[in-house]
Amino acid sequence: MSAPPARHWRITLADNTVDEHEIAAVTEVLRSRWLSAGAQTAAFEREFADRIGTDDAVAVSSGTAALHLAMMALDLRPGDEVIMPALTFVAGAAVVALAGAIPVLADVRAPDDLTVDPVDVARLVTGQTRAVVAMHYAGYPADLAALRAVTDRHGAVLVEDAAHAPMVEHDGRMLGTHGDIGCFSFFATKNVTAGEGGMVVARDDAVRDRIRLARSHHLTTSTWDRLRSGDASYDVAGFGLNYRPTEVAAALGRVQLGKLPLDRERRRSLVATYREVLAAAPELVLPFAGRTGDSALHLMPVVLPAGTDRGAVREGLAAAGVQTSVHYPPVHHLSAYRSSPGAGRSALTVTNAVAARLLSLPLHSRMSDDDAALAAAALLRCLRQR
Numbered sequence: 001m002s003a004p005p006a007r008h009w010r011i012t013l014a015d016n017t018v019d020e021h022e023i024a025a026v027t028e029v030l031r032s033r034w035l036s037a038g039a040q041t042a043a044f045e046r047e048f049a050d051r052i053g054t055d056d057a058v059a060v061s062s063g064t065a066a067l068h069l070a071m072m073a074l075d076l077r078p079g080d081e082v083i084m085p086a087l088t089f090v091a092g093a094a095v096v097a098l099a100g101a102i103p104v105l106a107d108v109r110a111p112d113d114l115t116v117d118p119v120d121v122a123r124l125v126t127g128q129t130r131a132v133v134a135m136h137y138a139g140y141p142a143d144l145a146a147l148r149a150v151t152d153r154h155g156a157v158l159v160e161d162a163a164h165a166p167m168v169e170h171d172g173r174m175l176g177t178h179g180d181i182g183c184f185s186f187f188a189t190k191n192v193t194a195g196e197g198g199m200v201v202a203r204d205d206a207v208r209d210r211i212r213l214a215r216s217h218h219l220t221t222s223t224w225d226r227l228r229s230g231d232a233s234y235d236v237a238g239f240g241l242n243y244r245p246t247e248v249a250a251a252l253g254r255v256q257l258g259k260l261p262l263d264r265e266r267r268r269s270l271v272a273t274y275r276e277v278l279a280a281a282p283e284l285v286l287p288f289a290g291r292t293g294d295s296a297l298h299l300m301p302v303v304l305p306a307g308t309d310r311g312a313v314r315e316g317l318a319a320a321g322v323q324t325s326v327h328y329p330p331v332h333h334l335s336a337y338r339s340s341p342g343a344g345r346s347a348l349t350v351t352n353a354v355a356a357r358l359l360s361l362p363l364h365s366r367m368s369d370d371d372a373a374l375a376a377a378a379l380l381r382c383l384r385q386r
């Protein structure tokens with residue numbers, strides 16, 4: 001693609017709100033010289049738990065680590081199955097495959113609702129189904145009530161991949177707390193960023209405590225504890241990894257969490273502008289435009305008219321300085337998963353119909369409404385030229 005170098009984008013796909021506040025917080029951590037999980041991490045966990053309405057939360061090094069720890073908590077065995085949308089980030093499938101289990105791919109509901117279809121999920125349940133993963137695409141809630149009915153009926157676990165959806169209220173509680181385990185990401189492009197980072201919440205305290213142990217080799221005491229107590233001994237009663245966040249990331253995340261309400265407001269205005277301008281485009285689908293509830297508005301996806309040359313549209317937008325992306329190439333289109341036993345169970349009719357038509361437009365809170373109007377107008381021009 002003849003995209004201009006990064007600095008020449010007029011409007012980048014994503015950006016963050018990092019400023020002097022984060023710089024001050026991070027500098028303070030560096031001056032303290034305690035850099036791995038400690039007081040900042042504990043404070044980040046407390047503040048996240050307070051805001052999301054849980055007793056506790058476990059900060060980790062990435063959203064992928066959060067999902068991996070969730071799957072480890074299920075004690076998946078070879079042959080076990082975990083159902084998830086085909087239209088998700090590959091991390092969700094990888095953590096299941098790495099456990100020797102089978103990611104079973106379900107369809108999404110419709111071109112204008114890109115969350116997993118509970119009817120297809122119900123159809124895909126077998127005696128081996130251990131869990132269902134609900135991914136809140138672009139920050140819009142998946143149909144949790146319907147998915148919960150399916151998991152309850154079959155004794156399966158409901159995991160929420162809420163990487164797109166920090167602090168979104170739905171049916172009286174936050175996303176991530178409807179299921180048994182909720183996973184969040186603080187990657188550089190997410191609404192709350194720590195550079196890299198993640199968080200896990202769990203309905204059951206015992207599950208959450210096991211996830212906290214597995215985050216740090218299942219050690220009974222941490223380096224932080226040993227520093228404070230002077231006791232050098234520890235035991236290991238399970239298999240774990242090092243998925244701890246750094247104190248630098250935790251300090252960054254704490255400041256970012258406080259900025260989320262303003263970020264949400266800006267995104268709301270941008271999405272309204274996009275929808276207003278793009279309503280003029282015949283056959284262009286604006287996913288979730290009919291939703292009335294809360295959303296993190298993480299992405300601004302559109303589904304191009306059938307038969308559109310997406311590459312040409314992206315070239316046209318790039319020429320106008322507008323960066324775009326695709327969320328996502330469906331998991332079953334990726335080489336590693338193409339012949340996976342869980343890839344062919346569902347016809348994936350909607351996913352396959354929209355896969356080549358999905359396009360994500362720039363959306364971040366450093367954009368002005370004029371930026372959104374400009375990007376939308378550029379898309380309209382590209383569509384008229386086809």
Ligand SMILES: *Cc1c(COP(=O)(O)O)cnc(C)c1O
Binds near residue numbers: 092135164185197
């Ligand atoms: C970002 C993301 C992840 C992975 O999070 P990382 O922090 O990048 O590891 C997982 N699932 C979804 C839906 C994501 O958007």
